[in-house]
Every structure is written in C-alpha cells, then in structure tokens.
Amino acid sequence: MTSTASSVNLFNRVWNEHTVREMPSGQTQLFIGQHLIHEVTSPQAFQMLRDRGLKVLFPQRTLATVDHIIPTLSQARPFADGLAEEMMSAIERNCREFGVTLLNTSDPRQGIVHVVGPELGVTQPGITLACGDSHTSTHGAFGCIAFGIGTSQVADVLASQTMALSRPRVRQVRVSGKLHRGVFAKDVILHIIRKLGVQGGVGFAYEYAGPVFDAMTMEERMTVCNMSIEGGARCGYVNPDQTTVEYLRGRPLAPQGAAFDRAAAWWLGLASGPDAEFDDRVEIDGAQIEPTVTWGINPGQSVGVSERIPAVSSFSPEEQAGAREALSFMGFDENHPIQGTRIDVAFIGSCTNGRISDLREAANVARGRKVAANVRALVVPGSQQVRHQAEAEGLDQVFQEAGFEWRAAGCSMCLAMNPDKLIGREICASSSNRNFKGRQGSPTGRTLLMSPAMVAAAAVSGCVADVRKLVH
Amino acid sequence: MQKIEIVAGRGLPLLIDDIDTDRIIPARYLRCVTFEGLGDHVFEDDRKQSPDHPFDDPRFQGAKVLITGRNFGCGSSREHAPQALIRWGIQAIVGESFAEIFFGNCTANGVPAVCAAPADLKKLAAAVLAEPARPLAVDLVQSVIRCGDLTVTCTMQDGARRSLVTGNWDFLGQLVEAETEIRQTAQRLPYLTNFT
Numbered sequence: 001m002t003s004t005a006s007s008v009n010l011f012n013r014v015w016n017e018h019t020v021r022e023m024p025s026g027q028t029q030l031f032i033g034q035h036l037i038h039e040v041t042s043p044q045a046f047q048m049l050r051d052r053g054l055k056v057l058f059p060q061r062t063l064a065t066v067d068h069i070i071p072t073l074s075q076a077r078p079f080a081d082g083l084a085e086e087m088m089s090a091i092e093r094n095c096r097e098f099g100v101t102l103l104n105t106s107d108p109r110q111g112i113v114h115v116v117g118p119e120l121g122v123t124q125p126g127i128t129l130a131c132g133d134s135h136t137s138t139h140g141a142f143g144c145i146a147f148g149i150g151t152s153q154v155a156d157v158l159a160s161q162t163m164a165l166s167r168p169r170v171r172q173v174r175v176s177g178k179l180h181r182g183v184f185a186k187d188v189i190l191h192i193i194r195k196l197g198v199q200g201g202v203g204f205a206y207e208y209a210g211p212v213f214d215a216m217t218m219e220e221r222m223t224v225c226n227m228s229i230e231g232g233a234r235c236g237y238v239n240p241d242q243t244t245v246e247y248l249r250g251r252p253l254a255p256q257g258a259a260f261d262r263a264a265a266w267w268l269g270l271a272s273g274p275d276a277e278f279d280d281r282v283e284i285d286g287a288q289i290e291p292t293v294t295w296g297i298n299p300g301q302s303v304g305v306s307e308r309i310p311a312v313s314s315f316s317p318e319e320q321a322g323a324r325e326a327l328s329f330m331g332f333d334e335n336h337p338i339q340g341t342r343i344d345v346a347f348i349g350s351c352t353n354g355r356i357s358d359l360r361e362a363a364n365v366a367r368g369r370k371v372a373a374n375v376r377a378l379v380v381p382g383s384q385q386v387r388h389q390a391e392a393e394g395l396d397q398v399f400q401e402a403g404f405e406w407r408a409a410g411c412s413m414c415l416a417m418n419p420d421k422l423i424g425r426e427i428c429a430s431s432s433n434r435n436f437k438g439r440q441g442s443p444t445g446r447t448l449l450m451s452p453a454m455v456a457a458a459a460v461s462g463c464v465a466d467v468r469k470l471v472h
Numbered sequence: 473m474q475k476i477e478i479v480a481g482r483g484l485p486l487l488i489d490d491i492d493t494d495r496i497i498p499a500r501y502l503r504c505v506t507f508e509g510l511g512d513h514v515f516e517d518d519r520k521q522s523p524d525h526p527f528d529d530p531r532f533q534g535a536k537v538l539i540t541g542r543n544f545g546c547g548s549s550r551e552h553a554p555q556a557l558i559r560w561g562i563q564a565i566v567g568e569s570f571a572e573i574f575f576g577n578c579t580a581n582g583v584p585a586v587c588a589a590p591a592d593l594k595k596l597a598a599a600v601l602a603e604p605a606r607p608l609a610v611d612l613v614q615s616v617i618r619c620g621d622l623t624v625t626c627t628m629q630d631g632a633r634r635s636l637v638t639g640n641w642d643f644l645g646q647l648v649e650a651e652t653e654i655r656q657t658a659q660r661l662p663y664l665t666n667f668t
Contacts, residue, residue, distance in 0.1 A: 017661065018657065018661070019657075020654055020657045021650055021653050023631070023635075023640075023643075024635075024638065024646070025631045025632070025634040025635035025640055026631045026634060027631035027632075027635070029646075029647060029650060029653075031654065031661070033661065033663060040502050040550075041549065041550065041551070043505035043506070044506060044507060044551070047505075048644065052644070052645075054644075054648065057648075057651070057654070058658070081503070083503035083504065084503060086503075087505060090505045124663060126663065127663055132549060133548075134547065134549040134573055136549075148573050149576070150549050150550070150551035150554075150573055150576060150577035150580065151551040152577065152580035152581065152643070152644070153580065153643075155644055156644050156647050159647070159648050160644070160647035160648045160650070160651070160654060161654060161658070162647050162650070163643070163647065164631075164635075164643045164646070166629055166631045168572075198490055198543060199490070199542055199543035199569060199571075202543065202569055202570075202571065202572060203572070229547075229573075230547075232543065232546070232572075234572045234573060255663075255667060259667050262662075262667035262668070263663070263667045266663075298490050298492070298546075318489075318590070322489050322490060415494075415499045415548075416499060416500075417499050417500065417502060417503060434492075434494070434547060434548075436494045436495065436547060437492075437494070437495055437517065438494060438495070438498055438517045439494050441500070443498070443520065443521065444521070
C-alpha cells in the first residue's frame with residue numbers, strides 16, 4: 001500500500017501488523033492473536049493434528065467453551081443424548097491432551113463462545129481472532145478483526161497460530177442520524193442486510209461507522225457485528241472508542257493496572273481516522289429504520305413491522321424465484337401485513353441477542369403481562385454470567401411470572417443441536433440470527449427474526465406485534 | 473499434494489440462489505466427532521420435501537460437478553457441508569458466487585468452487601439436462617468450463633486457484649513451516665508483550 005498512515009483504515013492496519021509472510025499462492029499468512037473453540041467444529045481439527053503428530057503451538061492463545069449441544073434443562077452427565085455426550089467427552093479429552101483451557105458446564109464462566117470472549121475481556125481491540133463458527137464476526141465490535149473459520153482452519157490455527165487468507169476489501173457502512181424509540185441494534189443490522197443483500201458483503205469486511213454506532217453500547221455493537229456474516233461479510237467491526245475502553249476496564253482477562261492504560265492508548269490509536277480510505281462506502285439514514293421482522297428464509301427477507309410482506313412482482317426478475325420459494329415455505333401471502341402473524345413459539349437468546357441488555361429489554365415488555373395461551377416461550381441466557389446477573393436483577397422472576405421458561409446457558413433453539421426444537425410447522429418469533437429452512441430443528445419449522453423486545457411483544461400478543469405500542 | 477488442474481465428470485444442476493449450509497447438512501448431523509457418513513445426509517431435509525430433488529434424480533447419480541446459483545454455502549461455517557458434498561461424490565462446484573467461509577473450506581479440501589456468469593450457468597445446466605451422461609470439464613488452468621461444444625469462462629480467487637493448480641492446498645503443512653517468522657510476529661505485537 002502506498003497510503004500514508006492516517007489514510008489506513010483499522011482493518012488494514014491490524015491486518016498489516018499480523019502479517020507473517022506471503023504464501024506461495026499469494027495469500028497472506030496471518031497471525032491469529034486469539035483462538036476460541038467449541039465442541040462442534042473442533043474434534044476433527046484435533047484429529048488432524050494427531051494424524052500429523054503436531055502440537056498446539058500457543059496453547060495459552062486458545063480458549064475452549066461448550067455451547068452448541070448443551071441441554072438447557074438438565075446438564076447432569078452423561079447427557080441424555082449419547083452423541084452430545086460423545087462430543088463433550090471429545091472436547092474434554094482434546095483440551096486436556098493439548099493443554100487448552102476449557103470452560104466446561106461446571107465452570108461459572110461457561111456460555112456461548114461469542115458471549116464469553118467479550119465478557120471475560122479476552123476479546124480486545126487490535127487483535128486478530130478466529131473461531132470455528134461464522135458468528136465470530138461478533139468480536140469485531142471491539143475493533144478487532146475476527147474471522148469465522150472451518151474445521152481445517154481450526155487445525156491451522158491450533159498448529160501454527162496462523163492461517164492463509166486473501167485480504168478482503170473494506171466497505172464503510174455509515175448509519176447517520178438517531179434511532180427512534182423501540183428500534184434496537186437488531187433492527188439496524190436487519191435493515192442493513194435488507195438494503196445491501198445477503199450476498200452484498202461477500203469479499204468485504206464491513207466497518208460500521210457514524211453516530212448510530214458511536215451511541216451504541218458494546219452489547220449493541222456486538223449484535224450488529226454478529227450478523228455481518230448474514231450480509232455476506234465475514235468480518236464486521238466498529239472502531240474502538242471510550243465506550244470500548246470502559247467496557248474492558250476490570251474484565252478478568254483484560255490487561256490490568258498500568259498495562260491497561262498503555263493498552264487503552266494503543267487501542268484508541270488504531271481507529272480509522274477522518275482521512276481513512278475505503279474500497280466502498282454506503283450511507284444509511286438511521287431515522288428510517290423501524291422495528292424489523294423477517295418474513296422469508298434468509299435474513300435479508302425482512303420488512304418494517306408496519307409494512308406488508310412484499311409482492312413477488314416487487315423484486316427484480318433474478319430475485320423472484322427466491323421470493324416465491326420463501327413465501328411458499330413460510331405459507332405466507334404476499335401483500336399481507338406482517339403484524340398480526342400468529343406465532344407458536346418465542347425464543348429469546350443466542351450469540352446475537354442473549355446478553356444482559358437483551359434480557360432487560362425483553363423483560364421490560366414481559367413485566368406484568370402474560371405469554372399468550374397458544375405460545376410456548378423460553379429465555380436462554382447467553383452465558384452463566386448473564387444468567388446470574390439476570391437472576392440478581394430479578395429478571396428470571398419477571399419472565400417466569402409472565403409464563404416464559406427460564407433455562408441454562410447455551411445456543412439452544414438458535415440452531416437446535418440440543419433438545420430445544422420447533423415441532424412440525426411451528427412459527428417461532430426468535431431473537432437469533434438465521435431464518436433458514438429447518439434452522440430451528442424442524443425441517444418444516446419457520447422462523448421470524450426480530451429484536452428481543454419484539455420477541456417478548458410477540459410472545460404476549462400471540463402474534464407479531466409492534467413493540468412501540470407496548471412500551472411507553 | 474495433488475495438483476488440481478481439471479475436474480471432469482457428470483454435472484448436477486441445482487440452480488437455486490442463497491443455498492445455506494444448514495440446507496446442505498442439517499445441524500442435527502453435526503453431532504459427531506468425525507466427518508464419516510455425512511454423504512448419506514446431504515440436502516436431507518430438502519430432498520424429503522421435494523421427491524424430484526436433483527440429488528435423488530437417477531440421471532444425475534455419479535455426478536461430480538455441482539452447478540448452482542448465487543451465494544452458495546452461505547450461513548454457518550460448518551466444514552461438514554463441503555464434507556457431505558464430497559462424500560456424496562461432488563468434486564467441483566460451479567456457481568454465480570460463493571460464501572467466503574464455505575469457499576475456503578472447499579479449497580482446503582481440494583474442491584474448486586468456481587464462478588461463472590448466470591447466463592452461462594443456465595447454458596451449462598441446459599446442456600446437462602439435455603444429455604446428463606455428457607461430462608463437464610472444469611479447467612482451472614485455462615479458466616473455462618467445457619461441456620461438449622459449449623465452453624464458458626470461469627473465475628476463481630487467484631490465491632485459491634494457484635494453491636489448487638500447484639498442489640499447494642495443504643495449508644497446514646505450509647503454515648507450520650514458518651515457525652520462526654510466526655514467533656517473530658508474536659514478539660512484535662503489543663498485546664503479547666504486555667503493551668511495553
């Protein structure tokens with residue numbers, strides 16, 4: 001790059017710092033400062049190391065937790081699901097053999113990997129981070145570059161603390177203005193994906209910038225970055241600022257004492273400056289964003305809660321087959337209002353929206369109300385720490401009095417690898433990240449993505465409802 | 473590693489956009505500690521819901537080249553998805569575009585995922601439908617796909633393409649060779665040196 005230092009954006013600055021060398025293929029061998037693993041995508045990777053007689057090069061730079069298959073009712077071992085138990089045994093054995101720290105269900109720090117990393121202070125600005133999970137983009141909220149990777153790359157990172165990558169381009173997505181009341185970070189990212197498309201970010205890292213992100217808390221930024229991958233962008237990030245620094249201060253695995261002050265100075269200096277150059281820029285008006293709900297089978301198929309499900313003819317010719325497939329699978333009529341769509345299940349949780357602020361917003365809606373008779377509703381905290389904090393605040397009581405089930409921490413019904421699943425054609429109002437066909441455990445089950453407050457509103461209404469009418 | 477210059481075999485058209493990895497291999501089959509047996513469950517839920525699914529069509533049995541649409545392999549990073557396709561018999565994928573993590577997983581397993589224009593994908597699918605036994609050749613050296621008289625151009629991210637055609641797609645082996653440089657990089661990173 002011929003750019004001067006002030007023109008280099010955060011992504012390229014961090015990439016350059018972590019470049020080990022150029023590979024024979026022309027790809028970059030990139031150093032990965034922090035590796036996170038879980039039980040689903042790591043067992044085959046450890047086997048790859050065994051097959052080649054390799055060790056974990058920097059075992060202290062990998063942290064393991066368990067989340068995807070964790071039952072949320074009883075965690076007594078052995079698990080009732082023999083396959084889940086086998087995966088648990090495998091990660092326990094692998095971590096022991098290779099010297100990796102494991103936050104198991106008996107550890108109060110256990111939880112969804114993308115909730116645990118930030119709350120422990122492992123996720124920090126300026127680092128590179130990788131995890132065998134596509135929602136690793138979450139960690140970009142801190143101004144680091146975080147990649148979701150496959151199992152072969154998990155093996156690469158375990159054995160070499162590096163991986164081979166081609167440098168993506170960087171698109172700045174600027175959201176200007178101010179969000180209206182009742183509009184949350186989830187609505188912002190659903191709106192961005194609706195505007196830019198589910199494939200719009202392929203080949204790009206997204207830098208989220210502008211007043212709307214500046215005003216967000218770290219947890220809100222995590223929600224936005226989490227779903228970058230749903231817009232095709234493998235990485236998304238927000239520049240570190242004072243909000244980032246204050247979030248990290250005092251976290252157990254963040255720098256301590258004088259080192260923290262030195263760290264904070266380095267972190268703040270990494271941010272893209274006013275002269276930073278980007279390969280592309282997009283601007284979106286935050287005031288235009290409504291509480292948003294998906295109507296289809298990918299996260300880009302969404303509308304504002306006051307809108308109607310779009311007509312097939314409103315799509316470009318190339319998009320019409322996909323819209324028709326989505327309407328057919330969902331059993332929805334075009335031109336029909338999304339508000340009032342009957343639901344069967346309400347799920348609050350996931351790496352997108354299973355943090356304490358999400359539970360607080362949902363509890364504000366649930367407080368003093370009752371889950372509709374036709375709805376089963378569950379709240380699954382993103383981590384044991386989130387669960388304990390919520391209990392300390394009495395949120396578990398609020399939810400249970402309203403008729404929600406209060407569960408143990410894990411990924412749960414976001415992808416239904418544990419016993420929490422939709423049944424048959426059930427429709428779920430979900431605070432998770434994917435409305436793919438069959439995603440929530442029933443091949444014909446249906447998912448409507450929305451913010452946790454909107455899920456709570458749907459749960460107490462029995463149908464999709466506008467949260468702005470419920471909270472004053 | 474083996475140099476992957478040309479993949480030749482029968483085609484299988486599945487011209488749908490935005491096929492996600494949950495559809496390719498439903499999450500319940502990720503409850504495993506090896507990739508064995510995943511080929512039996514590829515597209516399982518889609519196949520149960522559409523009896524004429526191309527993966528069940530007798531004309532396409534034994535196919536090696538999957539022809540698909542835009543943003544194939546979006547969603548979850550599960551390497552189980554390309555593993556399920558490989559174990560069913562797929563050795564190359566031709567589409568309008570690919571999700572990045574899926575693309576990387578394919579490359580790491582020696583499966584080229586190459587891009588072609590939508591109109592050319594339709595032509596290739598039509599050629600396969602007209603004569604399913606006629607093989608396609610995905611040529612990474614010439615950057616073309618041939619099927620009988622039909623030749624269309626294809627593109628692939630150059631680093632991945634070079635790694636396949638030169639037999640350098642075993643990244644793990646190459647990465648660990650650079651241990652000295654890796655340790656030097658670690659020593660210059662502020663957060664690995666207590667920000668001194």
